[in-house]
Amino acid sequence: MNITTRIGLLAAAAASACLSLPAHAEGEAKNVIFFLGDGMGPATVTASRIYKYGEAGRLNMESLRRTARIKTFSNDAQTTDSAPSMAAYMTGVKMNNEVVSMSANTIATAPSADVNGNRTISNCTPTNGTPVPTLLELAKAKGKATGAITTTELTHATPAATYSHICHRDAQYHIAAQAVPGGTGFNTALGDGVDVLMGGGRNHWTPYDATTNTRGRADGRNLLTEMAAKGYTVAATRDEMAAATGNKLIGLFSSTSHLEYEIDRVAGRGQGATQPSLADMTAKAIDMLSKNSNGYFLMVEGGRIDHALHGTNAKRALEDTIAFDDAIKRALSMVDLTNTIIVVTADHDHTMTINGYSHRGNPILATATDYKTKQTAKAADGLPYTTLVFGNGGTPRKATRDDPSLVDTTANDYLQEVGVNLGTPGSETHGGGDVMLFSTGPGSAPLKGTLDNTRVFGIVKSAAGL
Structure with a gap:
């Protein structure tokens, strides 16, 4: 059997096999x-x-x-x-x-x-x-x-x-x-x-x-x-x-x-x-x-x-x-x-965004950690910050931030910090990302x-x- 004939037979076999598979063509989804x-x-x-x-x-x-x-x-x-x-x-x-x-x-x-x-x-x-x-x-x-x-x-x-x-x-x-x-x-x-x-x-x-x-x-x-x-x-x-x-x-x-x-x-x-x-x-x-x-x-x-x-x-x-x-x-x-x-x-x-360099296994609702030391990470003001934060929202930003380590950031009613204060509860905006x-x-x-x-x-x- 020459190579051309063999390729032809393999192609025919492949085509036959394809016919036995689900078509998944237009209109196939009931x-x-x-x-x-x-x-x-x-x-x-x-x-x-x-x-x-x-x-x-x-x-x-x-x-x-x-x-x-x-x-x-x-x-x-x-x-x-x-x-x-x-x-x-x-x-x-x-x-x-x-x-x-x-x-x-x-x-x-x-x-x-x-x-x-x-x-x-x-x-x-x-x-x-x-x-x-x-x-x-x-x-x-x-x-x-x-x-x-x-x-x-x-x-x-x-x-x-x-x-x-x-x-x-x-x-x-x-x-x-x-x-x-x-x-x-x-x-x-x-x-x-x-x-x-x-x-x-x-x-x-x-x-x-x-x-x-x-x-x-x-x-x-x-x-x-x-x-x-x-x-x-x-x-x-x-x-x-x-x-x-x-x-x-x-x-x-x-x-x-x-x-x-x-x-x-x-x-x-x-x-x-x-x-x-x-x-x-x-x-x-x-x-x-x-x-x-x-x-x-x-x-x-x-x-x-x-x-x-x-x-x-x-x-x-x-x-x-x-x-x-x-x-x-x-x-x-x-x-x-x-x-x-x-x-x-x-x-x-x-x-909402996920920020910081927390160690693997740190609760996502907790304050951020340093992945090398597993110790609480600090912002420039010396206070901890949560892993999840929002770019904007209705939670007021104070001149001096509250210390999130003094509250339970995993509580049902805890509201994350925001970057831009929009002034009204529930006012965080949609994001334009994909x-x-x-x-x-x-x-x-x-x-x-x-x-x-x-x-x-x-x-x-x-x-x-x-």
Whole structure:
């Protein structure tokens, strides 16, 4: 046998072998799970890994096959807010800050207050931009089941970007109305409605009451009653969620605002005693959506990571990141990765950083050390400093710094030092740096290198044949 013949036979054998492998071509992913850690910048990922598993450990998200770096700038800002960044992932369109899943020319116009003092009056106009289709809507049009779950208000920017279109993210009462099949303001691109919706902020869905619901809807509508009439199970607690059957569910686990931080949920503070974990919500959503033989699209947001970082409260941010990572672990244990693409990313960074030269094994929430001596490191003023600090925030800087070694820097409520005082609690800003993306499953191969967030849309759309 000459060399030319032999090469030809080997090539034919290789081609035959390739035909027996999973194609992973366009449309190969039956299911899509899109995980979004709000504000989960690279430093938060690293600090969370060290906090939970040590320097050499690995988060569940870091076990996914591919890694990419994502650019997050918005249409009009160097540093994005959550609305246009999540919307870029969901639509492939760059839009202005505060705009939710609308065309690039949409101008953000904040809602006005009603007679009850709540900002329920949308100032969006029919001529201010046009809606652009989202991955969730495209999945619905293909006959797939759909879901959006979050630890924030269900009408918050990130979940809203999957199922609604609005000129300003704060028009949350109008965002809620877009989810109600057949109701006034319904987003008809949702067909018979998003199948599974879970989060907080029940007040946006229920009527105003001067005693019991002072932040309720001024229009008097009870959207939950309307959704129940359309076949939705309505849940207000973890137990009600667990008991839900059928194909449609809306779970709103806080009367107002977001779900509790993970630390507070576990401790039973506030409404935390009755709230499900993000992992439990994820498992329930997958169970329900998997009933659809055409597959599903599910968005899962760990939203309170962002809020803790705004408050320069690193411990709560790390705990919520671990809870988010646990939800990813739960999903991985339930799905078939030969037909499910999983994407994990963030919408933007924050200003938290890991500094100093601490010895390996030093607690990430502790004061920094000298890696050679393992003794406490000192700043120029002779005082220790914590490993985690923020570039800006609402924690006042004093002429003489407090000594962090005199307090428990690992306490739940400890607030890290900031470089620039912005004067208002919770005012730490987003960071403009790139974020990480982890992915696995059919169609995920192009999710590598440095990508714009709008590019992720096209890759996921192609992977799922949407």
